[in-house]
Amino acid sequence: MARLFALAVALLSFSPMAARADDAVTDFTLDNGMQVVVIEDHRAPVVVQMVWYRSGSADETPGVSGVAHFLEHLLFKGTDTLEPGEFSATVARNGGADNAFTSYDYTAYYQRVAADRLELMMRMESDRMVNLRLSEDDIATERNVILEERNQRVENNPSALFREQKDAVQYLNHRYGVPIIGWRHEMESLSLKDALSYYGTYYSPNNAILIVAGDVTPEGVKTLAEKYYGVIPANPDLPERNRAVEPPQTAERRMIYRDPRVAQPWVSRSYLAPERDSGAQEDAAALVLLAEILGGGQTSLLNERLQFDREMVVYAGAGYGAGSLDDTTFDLYVVPKPGVTLQQAEDALDEVIAEFMENGVDQQQLDRIKMQLKASQIYARDDVESIANRYGRALTQGLTVADVQAWPEVLQSISADQIMAAAQALFNRDRSVTGWLMSDASPDAAAKEVSQ
């Protein structure tokens, strides 16, 4: 649904793929500092325009959680020259679709239209970068919309509430511990001033990246970009992106979230982990492969041992959010079968990790994973929008175009030894959170209840 926020570290989302240099990618920078990436795909007369801001919920000031996402909604209200709602109405009248999304590290806006409408899209998108006009009425109604969005995504969903609490426990100091959509009590009092303050600080060409993907040429995009975005002055007061850093984490944390709406209990374990760093992506690449080895699918070690051999779980998995500006997490989860307690499930999880640390990487499995990663580069070319998203995320998370293009080769270059070294550094319980999601007060009762 529209004007959505993305859960940056969705447990199951896994896309380590990156484009290669031959993906017809061109990049340049306008005089005012706005970066531009053009991705050509001439198979259909379609274009996607995206503007990504290097600021998301983790760049908010304490006390106004959710303001980045709130502002994203408000950008569809008026400007000096556009009535409220006219932006989307104009896109629709041109047969296009538009939307936006907010995450911890970025806020992005996009339109998907026939390629010959690109100029109109640029005119409108550049307009709202600096000419937003908001009224108190806009604020009041849209605040109710985001509260309903929170209801829909979080309050009505015990797994989402559990994840929110887990993140808050994982991060002692960093804003990744605060939900993107915001804490409800802070959302309720978000004001016009809060929104405009965030807008004034972060929305400027020198904090933005334009990505145009589809049936376009770099020269054509450059001419239009200079005309519409190039004339907007850079913001000389754009703050440096120095966010609060995590202190050393020295205490293992455990949490239980109980909710009568939970019908399938499960165990989650997350470890604080390094992210992809520009020019040094090897550790992150090793963790991507580790997540695949442990929990990437039917033949992953967790499923081999717990689903097939011991028949204890419904399924198990692993996820790692490689793309992130600051320290990220590596997540494992186990969903026990009826009759298996959460304690038994957690113990079994730890036994599999211990076994892996003892026995190391199965080279044949690693070869298969690398073969799949290679093939995924071919399949990914079928969806130019996903390639655009990959660049947008990377460039707002401290990486460069060269990093994105090197990533597939970095993944292929990782050895079994590097994976083991990364695992050794990762699996430190002092930096972990173990969470149980369950419906009942007594931990052991959870399994009994579902078996009834």
Add this chain to the structure above:
Amino acid sequence: MIRIICTTWALLLTLALPVRAEVKIQEITTPGGINAWLVEDHTIPFTALELRFRGGGSLDAAGKRGATNLMVGLLEEGAADMDARAFATRTEELAASFVYSSGDDTVAISAKFLTENRDAAMTHLRASLIEPRFDQDALERVRAQVLSGLRQDLTDPQAIASRSFDSLVFGTHPYGSSQDGTIESVTALTRDDIVAAHQGTMARDRLYVGAVGDISAKELGALLDDLLLDLPETGADFPPVAAMNFPGGVKVVEFDTPQSVVVFGQEGIDMTDPDFFAAYVLNQILGGGSFESRLMQEVREKRGLTYGVYTYLADRDLADFWAGSVASGNETVTEAIEVIRAEWQRARAGVTQAELDDAKTYMTGAYPLRFDGNGPIANIIVGMQMMGLTPDYVSNRNTMIEAVTMDDIFRVAQRLLDPAALSFVVVGKPQGLDPT
């Protein structure tokens, strides 16, 4: 200043003609007699292949609800001389992607495979379609996964809402219950039931094929014969057309959660009806998913009562209905429903010329944008075959949208929109709502 800019944009709108979808669909018949549609595109060295079997979960035998769904979940869990683990390992080695799924009206297989190992990938896919093992241990493992999902559905307001709505509208017809089955029915399924579901649903007399990508007509012909000729000639009988019950009013299912989830609907219209396109455009204006729809404007933009509200024309094989959904806090859901009812009534008076023009520009402009990759095109062309359309529909479809007049909209609104029959199911703890 404002005026001038608006005029310029309006000019741009009128001058820019909608782009045409340009896909060259080849209709082929294989040497073995299988019909398929193909769009050749050699840009990327892979092929997207969509197989659909009409019937799907609705072909479940009496008392065997969920058999088709469980069977489809087992296709990749062991085939020919491979057990589940060996099958998965081989799929990974080939770096192919096979997605098996079932719905009320279809069993669907979505395959993507590289040109470099196409034959080996197809040998592997064939094993899962023709020689699935349905081993007892795999059956128990996947059954446990299905049961886990069914248990979660019991406390998921969205799932409760759609199940209550289906049961209200369709009663004992297969559409009246989830094709996933119930905890009881799935628990009772045996291996024989699974084998019967395989024979009954995946037969050649109900097969539709779409292929897009790096493959020629001749290569596809040979590939499909090898892949599919050994399927059974014919399968289970199709159920009758569904009788529908739309009593009007509101049915509340009490569930302790902060936001009420609402599903609503009334009778719809078949795609072959001469008024279908008028109804399709009317739905777009009323609640068709964009920010510009009347319901989005009234319920979200003006009143802030929801994050999203939609309607759609459900053109199923055995029933046509007009459905929608909304979610709103327990304190505000009553108002949201009142607004939707009022809009339903208001739309009976037709729409404005501006609304009609805007909807047409959107719909005709958006259509070609769908054809933007091998995967999406394969989906579209197999769907078209199931709807009984011909390839020229791709170039005629926008003309039919353009032809809809104000009179057509008014006529179809009067004929179809029925506020008294519009039936709501609400799951939550709605305040101030009088169930009827």
